[in-house]
Amino acid sequence: MTIDTLRKFVMPEVIIGDGARNRAGLYLENYGIQHLLLVTDPGVIRAGWVDEISTLAEDHGVDLTVFDGVSENPRTDEVHAGAGLYHRAGCDGILAIGGGSPMDSAKGISILATNGGDIRGYEGVDQIRQMGPPLICIPTTAGSSADVSQFAILTDQAAKRKFAIISKMIIPDISLIDPALLATLPREFVAYSGFDALTHAIEAYVSTGSSPLTDLHACEAIQLIRTALPKAYRSRDDSSAALSMMLGSLHAGLAFSNASLGLVHAMGHAISGMYNLPHGEVNSLLLPYVIRHNFPAARERYNRIATMLGLPVGKIHENGPDAIIDAIRCLGEDVGITGTLGDRGMMSSHIPDLASSAVLDPCIVTNPNIPEREEVIALYEAAL
Amino acid sequence: MKRRSEPGLREQQLLREKILGFGEGSLRKSHYPELRVRLLELERFRFILDQIDLGIMIIGMNDDTILDCNEETCRLFGKSRRDLVGTTIESHLHDAGWYSRMKEAGGGVEILASPHFSTVSPRYLEVALHQVSFGGDAYLITIVRDITDEKAASDTIVRTRDMFAAAFRLSHMPDASEGRILTEALQKTVLLTQSRYGILGVVSHDERFFTTYRSDAGSSSQSGISPIGKNGPWERIMVGNGASIADEGIRMDLPITDGGSVVAIISLFEKAVPYDDLDLKQAMYLGEILWQVILRRRAEDRLRRLNAELEDRVSRRTAELAIANSELEAFTYSVSHDLRTPLRSIDGFSLALLEDFGESLPAEASEYLRRIRAASQRMGDLIEDLLLLSRISRKEIRRETFSLSDLAAEIIADISSSHPRANVSVHISEGMFVSADRRMIRIALENLLGNAWKFTVGKERTEISFDMRDDGITPVYSISDNGAGFDMVYAKKLFLPFSRLHSNEEFPGTGVGLATVSRIIRKHGGAIRAEAAVGAGATFYFTLGTKNEIGEEENHVSG
Numbered sequence: 001m002t003i004d005t006l007r008k009f010v011m012p013e014v015i016i017g018d019g020a021r022n023r024a025g026l027y028l029e030n031y032g033i034q035h036l037l038l039v040t041d042p043g044v045i046r047a048g049w050v051d052e053i054s055t056l057a058e059d060h061g062v063d064l065t066v067f068d069g070v071s072e073n074p075r076t077d078e079v080h081a082g083a084g085l086y087h088r089a090g091c092d093g094i095l096a097i098g099g100g101s102p103m104d105s106a107k108g109i110s111i112l113a114t115n116g117g118d119i120r121g122y123e124g125v126d127q128i129r130q131m132g133p134p135l136i137c138i139p140t141t142a143g144s145s146a147d148v149s150q151f152a153i154l155t156d157q158a159a160k161r162k163f164a165i166i167s168k169m170i171i172p173d174i175s176l177i178d179p180a181l182l183a184t185l186p187r188e189f190v191a192y193s194g195f196d197a198l199t200h201a202i203e204a205y206v207s208t209g210s211s212p213l214t215d216l217h218a219c220e221a222i223q224l225i226r227t228a229l230p231k232a233y234r235s236r237d238d239s240s241a242a243l244s245m246m247l248g249s250l251h252a253g254l255a256f257s258n259a260s261l262g263l264v265h266a267m268g269h270a271i272s273g274m275y276n277l278p279h280g281e282v283n284s285l286l287l288p289y290v291i292r293h294n295f296p297a298a299r300e301r302y303n304r305i306a307t308m309l310g311l312p313v314g315k316i317h318e319n320g321p322d323a324i325i326d327a328i329r330c331l332g333e334d335v336g337i338t339g340t341l342g343d344r345g346m347m348s349s350h351i352p353d354l355a356s357s358a359v360l361d362p363c364i365v366t367n368p369n370i371p372e373r374e375e376v377i378a379l380y381e382a383a384l
Numbered sequence: 385m386k387r388r389s390e391p392g393l394r395e396q397q398l399l400r401e402k403i404l405g406f407g408e409g410s411l412r413k414s415h416y417p418e419l420r421v422r423l424l425e426l427e428r429f430r431f432i433l434d435q436i437d438l439g440i441m442i443i444g445m446n447d448d449t450i451l452d453c454n455e456e457t458c459r460l461f462g463k464s465r466r467d468l469v470g471t472t473i474e475s476h477l478h479d480a481g482w483y484s485r486m487k488e489a490g491g492g493v494e495i496l497a498s499p500h501f502s503t504v505s506p507r508y509l510e511v512a513l514h515q516v517s518f519g520g521d522a523y524l525i526t527i528v529r530d531i532t533d534e535k536a537a538s539d540t541i542v543r544t545r546d547m548f549a550a551a552f553r554l555s556h557m558p559d560a561s562e563g564r565i566l567t568e569a570l571q572k573t574v575l576l577t578q579s580r581y582g583i584l585g586v587v588s589h590d591e592r593f594f595t596t597y598r599s600d601a602g603s604s605s606q607s608g609i610s611p612i613g614k615n616g617p618w619e620r621i622m623v624g625n626g627a628s629i630a631d632e633g634i635r636m637d638l639p640i641t642d643g644g645s646v647v648a649i650i651s652l653f654e655k656a657v658p659y660d661d662l663d664l665k666q667a668m669y670l671g672e673i674l675w676q677v678i679l680r681r682r683a684e685d686r687l688r689r690l691n692a693e694l695e696d697r698v699s700r701r702t703a704e705l706a707i708a709n710s711e712l713e714a715f716t717y718s719v720s721h722d723l724r725t726p727l728r729s730i731d732g733f734s735l736a737l738l739e740d741f742g743e744s745l746p747a748e749a750s751e752y753l754r755r756i757r758a759a760s761q762r763m764g765d766l767i768e769d770l771l772l773l774s775r776i777s778r779k780e781i782r783r784e785t786f787s788l789s790d791l792a793a794e795i796i797a798d799i800s801s802s803h804p805r806a807n808v809s810v811h812i813s814e815g816m817f818v819s820a821d822r823r824m825i826r827i828a829l830e831n832l833l834g835n836a837w838k839f840t841v842g843k844e845r846t847e848i849s850f851d852m853r854d855d856g857i858t859p860v861y862s863i864s865d866n867g868a869g870f871d872m873v874y875a876k877k878l879f880l881p882f883s884r885l886h887s888n889e890e891f892p893g894t895g896v897g898l899a900t901v902s903r904i905i906r907k908h909g910g911a912i913r914a915e916a917a918v919g920a921g922a923t924f925y926f927t928l929g930t931k932n933e934i935g936e937e938e939n940h941v942s943g
Contacts, residue, residue, distance in 0.1 A: 008405035034520050063520065125399055126407025131415060150405075166403055168410035209404045260403045362403060365396045 007211035009258045010168050012137075012148055016177040016250060018239070021049070021138050024095060025056040027174050031134035033093030035063040037086045039106040041070045044098045044140055047184035053097060053138075065089040067109075073155045073162070073272055073279070074101045079108035079119045086113050095136040096172075099193065100144025100153070100279065103137050107152040107170040110135050120156060120163070125362050128169040137172040140181040142232070142245035143193025143280055145200060145253025147175035155273055162273030164362055171257070177250060179242035187233060190245075191335035192280030194229040197221065197249040198331075199283040202291075202305055203262040204255035206298045207366040214259035217251040222308045224248035226331065233335040263371065264290045266361035267379065270354040277344055284337045285344070288325040289383045295321040297369035342384040351380040430454075439528035441473070445515070448472045448483075451523070460509070460528055473526075486513035487524060495531070508532040540662060546576055547666045551673040562678060567597050569674040573650060574599040576670065577636070577663040580654035585610065585618055587647050594618065594649070618649050627668060633658020640671040647675060716774045720767045727767070731760040762888070769896035772827070773881065776900060781821035781907050788816035788825070788861070792850050795829050799837050811849040816861070820908055820928050828904040831897040832863045832924055838891055839867030839922070847921075858930045864923035869916040878914055901926075 015023055028036060036057055040050055045068055057064045067082045086094070086109055094113075096106030108119045110132030115122070122128055137147035146152070152165040182190065201221035204214055228244035235241065267290070268282045295302050302324055306316040309327040316323050332338065346354075355376040364370060371379070401407065433440060439457035441450055450468050458465055461476055474480040486492040493512045510529040515522060550572035557565055566584055574582040585594035594610045612619065617630070617637055624646075627638035636659040640648040650671055655663070734757045742750055792812045800808065818825070833848070840846040847866040852859050870878075870885045877883040879902035884895040905912045909929035916922035 006404075006406065008410075010405060010410075125402035126409045128409055131413065131418075167407075168405055168413050209400060258405070260400075362399055365400045366403060370396070 007209075007213065007258075009211070009213045009254075010150070010171055011254050011257070012172045013174045014148065014177065014250065015174070016179075016246060017243070018180055019178065020176040021052070021097075021178040021181065022056070023176055024053055024136060024138065025060045027134075027136050027176075028057060028060050028062050028093070028095075031093055031136075031173065033062055033134060035065065035089060035091045035093075037082070037089065037091040037094045037109065038064055038066045039070065039082060039094060039096045039102045039109065040066065040068050040098045041102050042068055044068075044102070047140070047181075049097055049138075049140065049181060049184075053095065063089075065091060067105075070098070070102045070105045071155075072101055073276055074105040074108070074153075075155045075157045076108075076119050077157060079105055079112065079154060082106075082109040083112035083119075091133070093134040093136070094132075095138070096147075097138040097140060099139065099141035099189070100146045100196075103139065103144065103146035103172075104152040104154060106135060106137070107132075107146070107165070107172075108154055111152075111165070111170065119154065119165075122165050122167075123163045125166045126168075127165070128167045131169055135170075135172040136174050136176065138176045138178065138181070139246075139249070141185055141189060141193040142182060142242075142249035143196035143200075145197065145249050145256070147172055147177070148250060148253040149257035151257065153269060153279075160274055161357060162269040164269065166260075166362055175250075177246050179239060179246045182232065182242040182245065183236050185236070187236065188336065189278070189280075190233050190236065191229070191337055192278045192284070193249070194225055194232065194245060194280070194335065195284035195287075195332065195337060196280030197245075197252040198225045198229070198328075199264050199268075199280075199287055200252040200256040200261065201225065201248075202287070203264055203363075203367075204252070204259040205305060206294060206301045206368050207256075207259040207262055208368055209366040210255075210259040214255040218255035218259070219304075219308060221248045221251035221255060222305060224251065226309050229331065230334045260366040261363040262290070262367035263294065263358075263364060263369075263376075263379075265363040266358045266367070267354070267376065269361050269363070270357035271341065271346060273357065274350060274354065275345055281337060281344070282341070284328075284332050285339075285341050286379075286383055287328055289379045291325055291328070292321045293371060293375065293379060294367065294369045295324075301368075340384060341380075346380075346384060348381070348384060351377055351384070354380055437530065439526075439530075441468075441526045441528075443473050443524040443526065445522035445524055448474060450476075457528065460530065482511060483513070483526075486511075490515055508535045543576060543662065543666060547669060550576060550670060554670075554673055554677050557677075562681060563597070565677060565681070566674070567599075569670060569677075570597050570599045570650065573667050573670045574652060576666050577652050577659065578655050579636075579652040582650060582652040585649045585651075587612070587622075587649075617651070621649050622646050627664055629659045629664065633660075635659075636664060636667065638664065638668055638671060640675045642675060642679070713774055713778060716770060720771045720774070723767055724764065727760050727764055731757055731764070734760070762894075766894045766896070769894045769900070770881075773896055773900045773903065776824065776827070776903055776907070779824070781824060783819045784822055785817060785819045786822050788818050788829075788852075789814055789850075791822070791826060792816075792829055792833065795826070795833050796848070799834060803837065805837075805841070805846060807844065808846040809848070810846075811851075813851045816850075816852045816859075818859075818928055821904075824904045824907070825928075828901045828926075829863075831901045835897065836863060836865035836867065836922075838893070839869075839886075840865050841867075841891075843867060858927050860925055860927055862923055862925045864921060866921040869918050869920050869922045870914075871918050872916060875914055875916070879912065 038050065038053060038057075044050060045066075050066060050068075054064055054066075065085060067085050069078050069081055071078060082105055085091075091113075094106050094110055096103040111122055111128055112119060114130040114132050115128060139145075139147045148171070150166055150168050150171050152170055153162055154165065155162050185193075198221075201218045204210060205218035205222070207214075210218070224244045225248040228241045228248060231238050231241035232245045264283055264286045267286050268279060271277060271282050271286075272279050291302065302321065303316050306324045306327065307313065309324065309331075311323050311327055319326070342348075355373050358364065358376050359371070359373050402410070405411075434455040436454070437456055439454065439460045441453040441457050443449065444451055449470060449472055453465060453468055455465075458468065461468060463476070468476065473483060477483065482494045482496060486494065491512075491514050493510065496509045496511060508531045510531045512527045512529075514525045514527075516525055517523065550569075554565060554569055554572065557568065560568070566586065570582050570584040573579075579599075581598065581600040583599070584597040586597075587594060591612060593612055596608045596610050612622065621628075621637055621639045627636070629636045634654050636652045638650050639646040640650065648671070650667060652659070652663075652667060734753045737745070738750060738753050738757075745753075789812050796810050796812070833850070836848045837846070840848070843866060845866075848863070850861070850863050852861050854860075868886070868891070874885050878885070879898050881899040882895040884893060886893075902912055905926050905928070910927040912924060912926040914922055914924050
């Protein structure tokens with residue numbers, strides 16, 4: 001087994017562009033769904049997107065049950081509630097519409113629908129044996145990329161921790177990426193999810209699991225997001241920026257789903273397990289410190305990232321990681337992300353626990369410079 | 385770059401492989417194996433469905449379209465699955481009544497008796513209809529079972545039972561007239577074959593007309609006369625055309641034959657469905673039974689008439705005979721009795737002549753007188769014997785059990801003291817017990833043993849034996865001697881009165897003794913016969929009835 005030479009690339013069927021969401025009816029038919037479980041959150045319902053899907057389902061003679069009991073950081077008990085509803089209503093397919101939270105919940109429900117048991121039992125990598133029912137995803141954010149990834153991140157409320165379920169089994173069957181949906185997303189979430197996507201792309205690019213295929217998507221993602229994010233943040237009517245953000249997020253998703261991530265996500269999962277903070281925001285605040293830590297192990301790649309972020313060649317070599325970190329900070333400030341994790345409520349006393357959690361996160365294994373726990377503590381302290 | 389300890393590194397390596405999609409689950413991610421298992425299951429299920437002999441259809445509730453069906457359904461309709469699936473069920477039915485009935489009722493079971501499916505389908509079908517729903521839609525499932533064979537078998541059993549019951553009834557109408565039996569038989573046949581009505585024609589003796597009976601003529605056996613000779617269906621049967629089902633199955637004619645010639649004809653009409661072979665067979669059977677009953681009835685009538693006639697004749701003859709017998713017996717008795725007085729006078733006066741005038745009479749005259757006396761004494765013996773025979777004839781026997789051996793020994797002792805003789809050997813078997821009239825048996829034995837003694841006179845040695853052979857049913861007694869014997873040519877005359885095989889000079893006797901013996905034996909229900917040869921002795925065999933007869937008689941007497 002030559003793990004260092006073999007690479008694999010898996011992605012779902014994707015339709016991207018204006019009106020892509022309206023194709024949902026076709027896929028309900030394709031998958032022979034009679035009774036659909038629609039997983040979403042109250043915000044998406046308020047935005048009116050769920051009514052649209054309901055009408056589509058009705059037009060295709062499909063019964064519909066809506067599950068909107070999903071928090072910002074989806075919890076295991078919510079997944080169990082959704083799976084219970086799925087069985088009680090006699091559903092035979094799932095459609096998730098929303099950001100990462102409804103889509104990760106839908107993945108959890110899908111796992112339980114065919115495998116049963118407690119969702120915590122599937123924590124880790126490649127723990128799922130039975131494929132789930134058909135899963136259709138319609139993302140309303142440009143960032144999580146849960147609609148194309150093999151990742152589902154859930155919060156175990158009792159243990160106050162986040163855990164990852166990573167499996168090719170939970171890659172959705174179809175992703176309908178419609179930039180129009182971004183129009184209703186609150187501005188700060190455009191920023192958070194945009195940074196989430198950027199972090200995905202950067203971590204995938206420097207991942208030790210990267211490959212020419214993932215590099216292609218990672219590079220494309222970084223360039224698209226760098227340009228489009230400030231525009232999308234400023235004007236949610238900018239459909240061109242919205243499409244670029246959706247495309248950037250898609251590229252980032254394809255890159256990280258196949259190349260995996262790194263230390264930012266390992267540390268970020270630990271934080272958002274303990275504090276109910278937006279995933280993208282946490283990532284954006286951690287990213288500079290991790291780049292500094294990783295830079296010596298992946299100098300070449302980071303320098304190319306700096307180029308993609310639009311830094312002049314001379315400046316890159318002169319300032320080492322600082323040039324990149326400055327560029328990222330600038331982009332963050334551009335979309336309203338400033339301050340530190342301490343400002344967001346992270347406490348010094350929690351850092352040892354956070355570090356313990358982070359070193360066990362599966363995302364850490366493809367980080368170019370795998371840290372010891374003490375190093376992780378130091379990084380948290382720096383970011384405080 | 386710092387490294388973790390080796391085991392941790394190895395774990396991370398494995399984790400890394402899995403994240404990159406080289407874990408077991410990821411590598412084997414495929415719907416296809418599961419799909420293939422399900423498809424195989426479906427195929428197996430389809431195979432089972434096609435193998436069972438129930439026609440199964442799934443029909444859309446809303447549009448009555450056949451959505452799927454199995455092989456048996458195709459067979460029942462006589463059509464291929466392609467012809468059926470996608471078309472409405474009604475388009476394949478001659479009468480969709482059962483379908484709409486059961487659909488409206490929400491399900492049910494019906495038995496269809498006429499061809500509701502295709503023309504090649506059987507006549508009896510059991511159809512069950514159920515409502516089901518799956519996948520959010522409502523369907524009807526029909527399950528059709530071909531019960532033609534089953535129904536035919538149970539019908540045959542029921543009808544065969546009815547047929548035997550009818551045959552039994554016909555055979556047990558002892559007091560009914562022939563006309564009544566014929567009407568009954570016709571009605572039973574009509575019932576059995578589910579005909580609307582029937583006509584029975586009985587051919588007259590001279591074959592010139594039929595006596596006809598109709599089943600629908602009411603309870604009274606109305607009958608008519610129909611001349612034979614017209615060229616009708618019955619005439620065709622008369623000339624030997626045999627049974628037939630005609631007019632597309634609504635008429636059935638069948639002959640009843642006796643010794644090759646048609647004696648009657650049954651015609652049955654208008655069964656709801658065409659007559660079949662079973663109808664024909666059953667009607668034929670009943671017809672045969674009917675004729676046997678009629679024949680037996682006629683034979684019984686004849687026999688009854690003959691018996692009555694015979695009894696009448698016998699009782700008349702018996703009366704005549706009784707009168708003749710009693711006249712004869714009275715005559716015999718009075719003759720015998722009345723003859724004795726003059727005879728005694730003849731003998732008495734002959735003796736007086738001899739005693740009073742013997743010396744004055746010439747010697748020749750005295751000799752004549754002695755002869756007169758001898759003759760009159762012999763005549764006296766004869767009269768005694770005749771009186772005995774006459775008495776025995778009139779007497780009833782009174783049985784008692786006694787030892788035949790002892791009785792025989794007693795008689796031999798009497799004989800040997802009155803007619804002593806040297807050199808005698810008499811053997812009498814021990815323990816011969818009989819149930820008989822002792823006095824009569826004494827007379828019989830006196831005769832038989834007396835004969836044996838008499839006919840052995842002059843022999844150097846007299847040998848007499850009295851034995852019994854018992855075959856368990858009838859003991860046979862035998863008395864044999866080594867005397868003069870006789871020629872078997874005359875054996876038949878032996879037991880007739882006054883018939884003698886020897887002259888009186890040779891062996892004296894009246895010729896009535898064996899006649900008396902024979903009568904005694906016969907009165908006991910026994911028989912007697914003799915075997916002999918001239919000069920080689922004689923054996924008399926006799927029986928006194930079977931043990932059963934005697935036993936029964938004893939019981940009867942004692943009871």
